[in-house]
Amino acid sequence: MKIALIAHDKKKPEMVNFAIAYQDILKAHELYATGTTGKKVNAATGLTIHCFQSGPLGGDQQIGAMIASNEMDLVIFLRDPLTAQPHEPDVNALLRLSDVYRIPLATNLASAEILMFALKHGEFHWRDLVSKES
Numbered sequence: 001m002k003i004a005l006i007a008h009d010k011k012k013p014e015m016v017n018f019a020i021a022y023q024d025i026l027k028a029h030e031l032y033a034t035g036t037t038g039k040k041v042n043a044a045t046g047l048t049i050h051c052f053q054s055g056p057l058g059g060d061q062q063i064g065a066m067i068a069s070n071e072m073d074l075v076i077f078l079r080d081p082l083t084a085q086p087h088e089p090d091v092n093a094l095l096r097l098s099d100v101y102r103i104p105l106a107t108n109l110a111s112a113e114i115l116m117f118a119l120k121h122g123e124f125h126w127r128d129l130v131s132k133e134s
């Protein structure tokens with residue numbers, strides 16, 4: 001499974017703790033991230049992560065492109081709903097594409113944990129079927 005990890009600045013400590021807590025699950029998958037998030041998670045866990053550009057410089061768009069070409073299976077995007085982002089249109093585009101392509105997406109820690117439990121229990125095998133269709 002290809003999993004994207006993205007966190008706005010105020011949510012990065014939460015993302016790092018999340019990745020530490022679930023690294024045993026995450027390490028079995030192909031991980032992608034926006035630039036700064038990926039570097040922080042890698043530094044804290046040693047997980048191998050393909051890092052795209054930083055979000056404001058196009059990282060959200062790069063992950064969106066993977067979604068549009070059916071190459072992303074799950075997105076954990078810890079958004080900061082209380083801070084305006086200079087690249088809000090990119091953020092909205094990523095959320096929109098996740099809905100267009102029905103990609104499981106968690107935008108907060110509680111949802112992200114539920115997705116991790118589902119992943120651990122093999123609830124995403126349907127993505128293998130969808131991936132093979134394209």
Ligand SMILES: O=C(CO)COP(=O)(O)O
Nearest residue numbers: 034035036037054055056
């Ligand atoms: O801004 C982001 C997502 O919209 C995150 O980008 P960084 O991980 O590069 O900080």
